[in-house]
Amino acid sequence: MKKSNPLLRWFAITVLCFLLLSGSSEGSASIRRALLKNNNLTQPSTSPAVKLDEKNHNQVVMDNGIIRVTLSRPEGYVLAISYNGIDNVLEAQNGNDNRGYLDVVWNQGFQKIKGTKFSVIEKTEDQLEVSFLREWTSSMIGSVPIKIDMRYIMRRGDSGYYSYAIFERPKGFPAARVFQIRLVYKLRQDKFHYMAISGKRQRVMPTAEDRSTGQKLAYPEAVLLTNAKDPRIRGEVDDKYQYSAENKDNCVHGWISFDTEPHTGFWVIAPSNEFRNAGPHKQDLTSHVGPTSLAMFVSTHYAGTNVSINFQEGETYKKVFGPIFVYLNSASTNEDLDTLWSDAVRQFNEEVKSWPYDFPRSPDFILPGQRGTVNGQLQVRDWFKKGWGILNAKFAYVGLALPGENGSWQIESKGYQFWAQADENGYFEIKYVIPGDYNLYAWVPGFIGDYRYNATVSIKPGGVIKLGPLVFSPSRNGPTIWEIGIPDRSAQELYVPDPDPKLVNRLYQNDTRNRFRQYGLWERYTDLYPEKDLVYNVGVDRHDKNWFFAHISRRTGNDTYQPATWQIKFELDDYVTSSGNYTLQVALASANEAKLQVWFNDASEVDPHYETARMGKDNAIARHGIHGLYSLISIEVASDRFKKGSNTIYLKQSEASDSFQGVLYDYLRLERPPTDSRI
Secondary structure (H helix, E strand, C coil): CCCCCHHHHHHHHHHHHHHHHCCCCCHHHHHHHHHHHHHHCCCHHHCCCCEEECCCCCEEEEECCCEEEEEECCCCCEEEEEECCECCCECCCCCCCCCEEEEEEECCEEEECCCCEEEEEEECCCEEEEEEEECCCCCCCCCCCCEEEEEEEEECCCCEEEEEEEEEECCCCCCEEEEEEEEEEEECCCCEEEEECCCCCEEECCCHHHHHCCEECCCCCEEECCCCCCCCCCCCEEEHHHHCEEHHHCCEEEEEECCCCCEEEEEEECCCCCCCCCCCCCEECCEECCCEEEEEEECCCCCCHHHCEEECCCCCEEEEEEEEEEEEEEECCCCCCHHHHHHHHHHHHHHHHCCCCCCCCCCCCCCHHHCEEEEEEEEECCHHHHCECCEECCCCEEEEECCCCCCHHHHCCCCCCEEEECCCCCEEEEEEECCEEEEEEEECCCCCCCEECCCCEEECCCCEEEEEEEEECCCCCCCEEEEEECCCCCCCCCECCCCCCCCCCHHHCCCHHHHHHCCCHHHHHHHHCCCCCCEEECCCCCHHHHCECCEECEECCCCCEECEEEEEEEEECCCCCCCCEEEEEEEEEEEEEECEEEEECCCCCCCCCEECCCEEECCCCCCCCCCCCCEEEEEEEEHHHCCCEEEEEEEEECCCCCCCCEEEEEEEEEECCCCCCCC
């Protein structure tokens, strides 16, 4: 935290006491948080000037009197972060290139980005910006063919620093495929033992040694902590994917040290998602055992190689990743546990208010006044929901991404994406959009399918585009006979079983919303259905009690599996017809190396009535994700396939090489043939 001005502190305490005595509903915990926040009341003019020390030929040091950052020269590795009497919050026992760094995974392997040229971009008493440039030449065999400029910014009075990276491909660069781009911070193992991802997802964590002495599970990231030194976590499962988050929620995370006086927090703050790949619902890593904190920019997690960046030979490219803010804070030992986390959230909110920043000096970072705005209203026409009337697209997700097909934003990784959530009346405003050509995309909770505006949206500097009411007509061929689930692109509302008692993470034991993050839930299907597969009776069973969240194989031996064929049983009395086609709508929340086969009433036929190709590499089931990439399958069914009375639909996931092949259903709906010529 920044040092306090005594007069300002006295004034703040007086105001806070007045609020408390006047009946403020925030309570004493909020007062403590506000007092902590007051540590940041020092104005920049009263803070020490920012200094740059270049005396050491191999290092540069940025110092603003609150935090001191040491960087290797010219590589740009973060060697040390000194704060509040701690010489280095990073793990000094690691090598210079293994404390704080930028890395890239591409089609020829993993690479830590190593600068070759250092330069000072700005040097004033109020702000420093330095550059570590990595050029690329054809002689750099096995090195990712991208010019990368890693920047660091330190400002007067800030309890942290900013970092961003500019990726550029001039003409003539060879082809390449990029799978991951991220910033990595590895903290002191002897100090940081408590991790916080959200208000509820925070806990004491195991050490690297605890993991190394534990029992390996189905894949390397998952370990049963059989010999953990701390009895509070002994016997639990640790897996970094249990701490993943969607981009829209991956805002602030980090670690707290209770082994320092005062207690110290280290936080990675992302005030925007515009530079991340694959949209707001893309899931990715946050912090995990190490102790490690990540700023993920691009990855294939929960989506597969469909979201990698493919550069063709000679293709030009430029994009700015970040800035992100590395923030440090502190609190005395008598503060409540929530204090440091609450202050980090407060700082995140401050960063959001300041976004897009006006202080980065690269001309490639587009400043606020040079950006544009799009606003409008989205509506939904679904005649079954409300006759032939129009519904407002309540709380729809509306975004701009590079032009493509319906839903292509899910796998788009080259460009920027800008998203907003509409209000209850479907009105939306997407602000601070970088100039360029986009498509406008949307999806609406409660409705299947994707929306795409049928014209290119061209953003000009400072421009405002006002779109009239836009109408989304979700896929529908006839009235609903029955439905299973809720169309929300997630399997979260379906039946998620309790974990094996021997394989729990206690953080999620009483967290019903996050119970899907427990390890080994795929094995529970075999426990629940050891001999016969799932049968769902429409009108009797409930999706949250009787529809298993993942359609996977049944284990029959140590390494043998049998495809699972699920049945949906239903009655057709009032809806049976001798003409026209029924429609089975199947919305998938995820697919991983799966093949879905469907029969209607007669499962004895060798060939299914409908079959997909092998689809998906989301790997969401193994990585505790309740969704991956969304897709919609509309299957037309001839009326003679059904009969009056009892009917059965058979769903078979036919790929059965391991536990993780399968699909997560979002929603299923059977529609009867249309009775109106307009349908």
